[in-house]
Amino acid sequence: MTGPVQFIQGEWVAGEGHTFVSLDPAKNQQVWQGAAASVAQVNAAVAAARAAQYNWSLQSFDERLAIVKAFGEQLAAKKEVLAGCIAEETGKPLWETRTEVAAMIGKIDISVRAYQERTGTKENPMPQGKAFVRHKPHGVVAVFGPYNFPGHLPNGHIVPALLAGNTVLFKPSELTPKVAELTVKLWQQAGLPAGVLNLLQGEVETGKALASHDDIDGLFFTGSSRTGHILHQQFAGRPEKILALEMGGNNPLLVQDVADIDAAVHDIVQSAFISAGQRCTCARKLFLPANEQGDRILARLLDVAANIKVGLYDDEQQPFMGSMISVAAAKGMLAVQDELQKLGGRSLLTMKHLKPDTALVSPGIIDCTDIQDFPDDEHFGPLLKVFRFTDFDAAIDAANRTSFGLSAGLLSDSAELYEHFFRRIRAGIVNWNRPITGASSAAPFGGIGKSGNHRASAYYAADYCAYPVASVELDRVQLPEQLSPGLKF
Numbered sequence: 001m002t003g004p005v006q007f008i009q010g011e012w013v014a015g016e017g018h019t020f021v022s023l024d025p026a027k028n029q030q031v032w033q034g035a036a037a038s039v040a041q042v043n044a045a046v047a048a049a050r051a052a053q054y055n056w057s058l059q060s061f062d063e064r065l066a067i068v069k070a071f072g073e074q075l076a077a078k079k080e081v082l083a084g085c086i087a088e089e090t091g092k093p094l095w096e097t098r099t100e101v102a103a104m105i106g107k108i109d110i111s112v113r114a115y116q117e118r119t120g121t122k123e124n125p126m127p128q129g130k131a132f133v134r135h136k137p138h139g140v141v142a143v144f145g146p147y148n149f150p151g152h153l154p155n156g157h158i159v160p161a162l163l164a165g166n167t168v169l170f171k172p173s174e175l176t177p178k179v180a181e182l183t184v185k186l187w188q189q190a191g192l193p194a195g196v197l198n199l200l201q202g203e204v205e206t207g208k209a210l211a212s213h214d215d216i217d218g219l220f221f222t223g224s225s226r227t228g229h230i231l232h233q234q235f236a237g238r239p240e241k242i243l244a245l246e247m248g249g250n251n252p253l254l255v256q257d258v259a260d261i262d263a264a265v266h267d268i269v270q271s272a273f274i275s276a277g278q279r280c281t282c283a284r285k286l287f288l289p290a291n292e293q294g295d296r297i298l299a300r301l302l303d304v305a306a307n308i309k310v311g312l313y314d315d316e317q318q319p320f321m322g323s324m325i326s327v328a329a330a331k332g333m334l335a336v337q338d339e340l341q342k343l344g345g346r347s348l349l350t351m352k353h354l355k356p357d358t359a360l361v362s363p364g365i366i367d368c369t370d371i372q373d374f375p376d377d378e379h380f381g382p383l384l385k386v387f388r389f390t391d392f393d394a395a396i397d398a399a400n401r402t403s404f405g406l407s408a409g410l411l412s413d414s415a416e417l418y419e420h421f422f423r424r425i426r427a428g429i430v431n432w433n434r435p436i437t438g439a440s441s442a443a444p445f446g447g448i449g450k451s452g453n454h455r456a457s458a459y460y461a462a463d464y465c466a467y468p469v470a471s472v473e474l475d476r477v478q479l480p481e482q483l484s485p486g487l488k489f
């Protein structure tokens with residue numbers, strides 16, 4: 001019998017499904033154990049969310065905000081505990097998980113601004129009466145989270161959804177159940193009414209039961225393109241439900257004409273290797289000119305990348321890179337490196353498994369210029385693929401040769417070149433002389449192609465959390481000043 005890990009109708013109860021565990025990937029220790037939610041428990045949670053929804057939506061925005069702010073205070077009070085928990089369960093270094101918790105706290109004020117600006121009430125006078133645009137919540141929504149930002153990214157759906165008056169069923173990644181449990185406990189302490197937020201822990205089967213439930217009004221998903229596409233198929237023929245998909249990327253970074261080589265290399269490293277390459281926005285492909293400047297950048301990049309400190313999340317001298325999420329993920333990246341070498345890639349800095357029973361790997365860089373028919377897959381780890389080019393436009397075409405379209409960037413001292421690049425590149429996030437990771441919560445966040453379904457998150461999450469209601473209103477019934485032809489009163 002495992003502990004109470006499901007939060008349904010304001011009560012912590014044990015799961016009725018099979019037991020699963022969560023491991024500290026850097027130290028190979030078990031940190032959590034629990035039983036998955038059964039189908040009956042998924043049904044009970046959906047019923048609880050449905051029962052709570054009307055009253056939650058009837059509360060004024062300020063009443064809902066007071067509870068969301070109380071959650072923010074809980075986050076601030078427990079920030080070190082939560083940062084420690086994220087580090088332990090993902091292997092990300094503490095310096096980084098502290099920024100994740102700070103982003104969760106920052107999300108609250110930003111979501112209030114977004115709610116008011118994007119979905120607030122608008123009023124316009126009319127010849128008779130007034131026209132209003134108001135917004136209503138969809139109702140009961142499911143939130144699916146990824147493992148790489150187990151706090152910040154689900155929070156980016158949950159906070160705006162609750163503010164708008166929805167009730168939520170949260171299905172976290174099965175790789176990060178402990179972070180989810182701690183976060184939901186903070187919501188509970190903030191005084192969220194029973195049923196408004198329910199936690200359904202489990203693996204794919206729990207996800208399937210929730211996603212296919214008839215009584216949810218929508219699903220907000222952040223995760224892999226593969227799962228997002230499965231969900232999209234599941235939602236086919238159900239146009240009444242809203243589906244927001246934030247998925248992976250295969251993101252290019254181009255370099256041309258830069259004076260400060262170290263600054264360029266810094267932005268490349270931040271783009272490719274932060275979070276051990278486990279960000280959807282990470283640069284996967286680096287396009288470098290096949291000239292003397294390109295050679296100098298590459299040489300410096302190899303030098304800096306070879307010296308990146310990889311280590312444990314709680315090392316006193318903090319590493320830049322912690323571990324990957326699991327030993328399986330680490331082995332998967334090493335297999336990708338082997339595969340690319342077989343296809344004709346030339347390893348310039350070989351990614352290594354640093355300790356076999358952990359997910360600690362070193363960064364890798366591989367020259368893939370000579371690979372014909374380069375595979376269009378997202379490789380979610382610290383392996384950067386380099387392509388040398390002689391023609392900038394051909395490099396942009398190659399960068400666009402992907403079915404994804406999340407982030408892209410140019411490092412160049414030429415504003416004219418950036419203007420040209422911006423016009424031609426296809427992505428939802430396009431940066432100039434900045435890393436392509438580290439997107440702002442105060443901007444929309446989403447991609448095109450296989451990276452999303454045109455429902456951008458972050459600042460625009462407000463849009464998919466509520467639907468607009470247009471009204472024309474007059475405070476008493478009145479004959480119009482001008483009657484339609486053929487009418488006589």
Ligand SMILES: NC(=O)C1=CN([C@@H]2O[C@H](COP(=O)(O)OP(=O)(O)OC[C@H]3O[C@@H](n4cnc5c(N)ncnc54)[C@H](O)[C@@H]3O)[C@@H](O)[C@H]2O)C=CC1
Nearest residue numbers: 144145146147172173207208223224227246247248249280
């Ligand atoms: N565009 C964005 O905003 C972001 C995208 N990501 C992407 O997320 C991925 C990494 O996260 P993962 O946790 O591996 O994603 P994942 O797709 O494996 O899992 C995400 C969630 O979906 C659930 N799930 C998996 N298969 C399911 C199914 N058949 N039916 C219903 N639910 C299912 C999982 O249990 C988990 O809760 C990367 O591809 C990354 O690019 C990560 C962060 C941000």
Ligand SMILES: O=C(O)CCC(=O)N[C@@H](CCC(=O)O)C(=O)O
Nearest residue numbers: 156279280281437438439441458
């Ligand atoms: O949702 C937000 O508030 C902004 C999006 C964000 O924080 N993006 C991060 C993480 C994306 C990822 O998981 O890869 C980023 O751009 O680095």
